[in-house]
Amino acid sequence: MREDGFLATLSEKYFGQDDTKLTTDILEKNDLIEAERVALNGENSDEVEKNYVVGTSGQTKPLNFFNDNNELVGLEIDIIQEIDRRLDDVSFSFELTEFASLFAGLDAGSFDLLANNLGESGDRRERFLFSLYPYVITHNVIITGQDADDDLKIEDFAGKSFGVVPASPQSLFLEAWNETNPESAVKIEYVDSDPSTIIRDVYNGRFDATIYATTYLYDVEQTFGIQLKAHPIENEDEIRPPGSYFIYRTTDVELRDMMDEVLAEMREDGTLATISEKYLGQDDTQLTEVILDKNNEIEAERLEQAVKENDEIIEENTNSSNGKIFAPEVIPQIIPAILDKLPITLLMTVVSAFIGLVLGFAIALVKIREIPILSQIFSVFVSFMRGTPQLVQLFLAFYGFPLIVRWLNQQMGWGIDVNGIPTLLYVFVALGLNEAAYNSETFRAAILSVNKIEIEAAKSIGLTNGQTMRRIILPSALIVAIPNLGNSLISLLKGTSLAFTVTVIDIMGQARIIAGSNLRFFEAYIAVALIYWLICIVIEQLIKRLEKRLNVDQKEVEHIETIQTENR
Incomplete structure (x- = not known):
């Protein structure tokens, strides 16, 4: 320079x-x-080895996954490890995260590059730097069960359910299809899962279809011995043009060029083809003239833009959110879209809280009275729910209850349609049971804290057990329990954000969908954090008012009882 x-x-x-x-x-x-x-x-x-961190999900078999020995393997892993072997002054390590967080991690500097079967989608090309050529060429197809008709097109699936990963090219394609073709809109079911699970869910009937590359379909069929149908997509480029790339930050041109040089050597000496045949059963690494010309043109435009000093373009980028590392002006635009899903979040919170209160109180009474068998069962239940992650409980409900219903159908001759059960029901059960376990201990401690002299006095004046519970024990116990119940309610509200992992789109799910579309992950997460924070403040204020009210009522009751005692 x-x-x-x-x-x-x-x-x-x-x-x-x-x-x-x-x-x-x-x-x-x-x-x-x-x-x-x-x-x-x-x-x-100057030759000190530099380590580069590769972001991947570890759930994208056969490109990256864990084998039976719990080792991270796959086509992408082998390629990067081969590059590592050929370069003396650098090394690569892998960090795992969910798919929807990959680009956010790259933006934040947690990763130096991404390897997760990533291709062109949305404005990824504008925000990030791609490897010069794809290391493998894949094609997306619509995947259905064997009972579906042959050669179906996307318009034939109006009203049918598609299982997709949020923020993926497939989900963006279906969202765009629904927006432009409302009369032929499909039902999008978002699920944070690996391709293998989603494809098998299609086979099991949970979803009518999904969209994935033939490489995934081939792997699932070979691994699980099942057969599905693949339907070509005419406008495949609208999902993503064929080809998977390593993706970098725009400033890491040197790293990109270094890896591209080794990839070219591996393509030329046949190493890339060997790795492809190992995991895909065929060589899917050959570059066509169309792919070469297209990517050479993109690279030429990138180089031209990198050296171009155009004040008009600079001014435009300065006054817009495009190209900015952080664009706070986007947050107010995101919040209204997130608020559209607030009713779902509140519904999950209210219903689960109700289940937790009723069942938690019942469990507390059983354990206090030490009812044989039931007391032991509930003790194990509380221990399990408090000792396992909420996400695991959600998955157990989502994947386990359908198995139980199918078993009951076989044993009882019932005809319950498992796939017709709303996913919200599984969320209510999982979150409600979790809340009940914690509330039971809160109620038990609160009830046991009531002064036994008050209980004996109530019985001495002829109050029944029920009347004593309603008029003496509960008012006093609630004063003790309300703060902890309020904390549990706030935790439950935040816990509903996990529901997106089982296809329920709440405010957290909506934020991730929006972030996957515009790649403004940090801004979207700030927006949803502000919404959660505001709701929690409202809950805190309501709890304080309720606590204050109960204290006043309790003092009035105590005052009346004192007067009655003195009159006697």
Whole structure:
């Protein structure tokens, strides 16, 4: 840049003169410093191995997955490990995250590159840097069960359910289809799961169809010994043009070029083809003239843009959210779209809280009275629910209850349609049972804290057990329990954000869908965090008012009872 005058041009632009010339004194001084550094650290100090972190999900078989020995393997893993072997001064390590968080992690600097069967979708090309050519060429198809008709098109699936991963090219394609073809809209079921599980869910009838590459379909059929149908997609490029790429930040051109150079060697000596045949059963790495011409043109445009000094473009990028690392002006635009799903979040919270209150109170009474058998069963239940992650409980409900219903259908001769059961029901059960376990301990401690003298006094004046519970025990116990019940309610509200993992779109799910569309993950998460925070503040205030009210009522009752005692 100094030699070709570009550095001088920038200096004149911002300083009004060329302040980039190096004097003899500066040259000699810095050469001396560098010589001392080399002498101190050794001649090979510049060759210290640099580690690059690769972001992947580990759930995209056969490109990246864990084998029976719990080792991360797959086509992409083998390729990167081969690049690692061929480069002496760098190394690669892998970090796992869910698919929807990959680009957010790359933006945040948690990863140096992404490897997760990623292709062109939305504005990824504008926000990130792609490898020059794809390392494998895949084609998307519509996958259905064997009982479906042959050669179905997307318009034939009006009203049918598609299982897709949020923020994936497939989900973006279906969202765009529904928007432009409302009369032929499909039912999109979002699920945070690996391709293998979603494809098998199609086979089991949970979803009518899904869209995935033939490589995934081939792997599922080979692994599980099942057969499904693949329907070609005419407008496949609208999902994503064929080809999977490594994706980098736009500033990491050197890393991209270094890896591209090794990939070219691997393609030329046949290593890439060997890896493809190992995992895909065929060589899917050959680049067609169309792919070569297209990517060469994209790279030429990128290089031209990188050196272009156009004030109009600079001004446009300055005044818009495009290209900004953080665009706070986007947050107010995202919030209304997220609020559309607020009723779902509130519904899950209210219903689950109701289940938790009723069942929790019943469990507390059983354990206090030490009812044989039931007391032991509930103790195990509470221990299990408090000792396992809420996400695991949600998955157990989502995947386990359908198995129970199918078993009951076989044993009882019932005809319950498992796939017709609303997913919200599983969420109510999982979250409600979890809430009941915690509430039971809150109620039990609160009831046991009531002064036994008050209970004995109530019985001495002829109150029944039921009357004593309603008029003496519960009012006093609630005063103790309300703060903890309020905390549980807030935890439950935040816990509903997990429902998106089993296809329920709440405010958290909506935020992730929006972020997957515009790649503004940080802004979307700030927006949804503000909404959660505001709701929690409202709950806290309501709890405080209720607590204050109960305290007042309790004091009035105690005052009346004191007067009655004195009159006697």
